[in-house]
Amino acid sequence: MGTVTKALSLLNYFAPDRPEIGLSDLTRLSNMNKATVYRLMGELQAAGFVEQGEGDRAYRLGPQVLHLAALREASTPILSVSRRILRELSDETGETTHVSLGHGSWVQTLSHAYSPRHATKVTMEDAQTVTYHATSSGLAILAYADPQFVDSILSQPLKSHTNLTLVDPDLIRSKLEQIRQTGLADTLGSFELEVHSHAVPIFGADHRAIGALAVAAPAARMTAAQQDTIRAALRRAGAALTHRIGGRAPADYPQSAAS
Amino acid sequence: MGTVTKALSLLNYFAPDRPEIGLSDLTRLSNMNKATVYRLMGELQAAGFVEQGEGDRAYRLGPQVLHLAALREASTPILSVSRRILRELSDETGETTHVSLGHGSWVQTLSHAYSPRHATKVTMEDAQTVTYHATSSGLAILAYADPQFVDSILSQPLKSHTNLTLVDPDLIRSKLEQIRQTGLADTLGSFELEVHSHAVPIFGADHRAIGALAVAAPAARMTAAQQDTIRAALRRAGAALTHRIGGRAPADYPQSAAS
DNA sequence: AACCGATGGTTCAAATAATGAACCGCACCT
């Protein structure tokens, strides 16, 4: 493990529920030597990736990450494009929507939108890190990922988030096959109970799935008619997002519902 | 210079007009050994900070920067808050507006908004890296920065972007003093000719200026009345932004126009 | 006021990782 990788891995301990981390905490979390963490964080700080609070000297993510994100958005806009698409999709379906990107062995949610239509809704936080196997977004990505990548994900221990989570690799593989039939993934309560989630993959310029667009609704509201609405809207929105970011679906991707 | 710093410095060669860089180009730009660049970029790629294009294998910024930005936004929202404020400020003034953050010896623009009111307007790109001494945003930040930081900026060679750019440190220091009188900076043609730019500093929780909010207008349109409008709107918007991000202006910051 | 257990920060010999000149195969030009 190179020094750079080690330093950058420290950034992964930041999370929505842990936005600030002190030196000692970070040392424990990372199982590194305190002096090492101190020096690495010093370098990350000098580069603007983290900054230190005045009072407790805890580290938090720095302004450089905003700059780099703005820079990436300037050449390959995903966030700005998806914001509008999420908004429309939420309005159309009346439910909570979100986009995620696959990154290593995790799926990271980037942005979300709510609908004001219903008082009860699925609530979300941006920048959540979730699993592939338990989420509709993750499964949608896996269904169109390299077989060897799927192998690497499914060969790790799979966490059972709820008692409905699929954790048997064979069952998951057959689920992926089903998803490829329709081009659309859905999970019922496999990440959070009472949540019925639908997702379509988002493709990059190289025809590979880079992320997913999803609609999450309370299971109680999910009638057959509502599912049809969501599926149709999601297909359209997914195609639009893939297109707007300069991506292209693979040739075998179903254009509409498989019969 | 540590290995981590070296690796992270490679990211600084990405710019709006250079979103993709090949290995050889990056080697030349950075004056490092090709093998070193190759290995460092490999580590950055494994961490998701950069990704490689399929065809020419050129590097571009990766999805991890979006994740980290979303993460920072979740705890300290600046982008999302400033977007609304920029929108309103553009509508109110009829001109182009933008926010920037000071970072090291440079000022980086994060986001901007246009007004549809006039056919001619100042155009901008996000994620531009500009100088402190030639921009109203940079001067607004400097006016409320640590004296020793000001020294470090003004002791470097100062580029003359136009023949109106202030490059004499003493002149700049007296300009900073003027800015502190009113709490508002303005430059006329010092970064780009024919552009009249106004800016107010944005403060963090520690009372230090972390960035600036600015209005840029064609000089031809800048009447005294229009300046009054802009100054008043900018003051209000700056105070709102500082407040919304949990920041606080220093005690001596002028609340309204100095008499 | 002495103690305790934290915290952030520092040291320096030993261990390890980074470095760079040269090289390879390849594609695209003349």
Next chain:
DNA sequence: AGGTGCGGTTCATTATTTGAACCATCGGTT
């Protein structure tokens, strides 16, 4: 065919990273 530039690789040399132990300081407890 020969030249040029590209991404990628090798390996002995070199310089950096590492980590156990240490220090100063803070806040709570006895």
